[in-house]
Amino acid sequence: MTDAAGGRFDYGAWSSLLAEVVTPEGKVDYGRLASRRTRLDEFVATLGAASPESHPDRFAGDDERLAYWINAYNAFTLHAILAEYPIASVWRARDGQFFQRRRHVAGGRAVSLDDI
Numbered sequence: 001m002t003d004a005a006g007g008r009f010d011y012g013a014w015s016s017l018l019a020e021v022v023t024p025e026g027k028v029d030y031g032r033l034a035s036r037r038t039r040l041d042e043f044v045a046t047l048g049a050a051s052p053e054s055h056p057d058r059f060a061g062d063d064e065r066l067a068y069w070i071n072a073y074n075a076f077t078l079h080a081i082l083a084e085y086p087i088a089s090v091w092r093a094r095d096g097q098f099f100q101r102r103r104h105v106a107g108g109r110a111v112s113l114d115d116i
Contacts, residue, residue: 009050009058011071014043034082044104047072051107055116073116076104080113 018042033040048087051060051072052065080103081087090098103109106110 007058008060009064009068011067013039013046014071014075016068017043021104028078030081030085033078034085037082040075040079040082043075047075048050048105048108051109053109054107069116070106072111076111076116079104 004106017033017036021029021036023029049080052059052068053087077090080098080101081090084093084098087093099108099113100114102112104111108115
């Protein structure tokens, strides 16, 4: 997300969500994540509205651009898993194209996990 003035991209909501759904062992509690789907949807929409390519002024350096893509990849992965939940493995997705489908938007551009 960005601050009210359209400044730097803000990951506060994403960090808060992760703190609630990632176990002390570092695993995602997908049941808990599913109950917070609206918050994940909101963050994914925020990623769709701005990226380093579409709003370079919000991503001042290489570290900020890299942080965007790492967080986008992780959020898009969790979002895609919830779309097929329950799912035994991303490697056994319904059509076998879990990483290739362009189902998410980053800064106005459709991307797949493989694109990232």
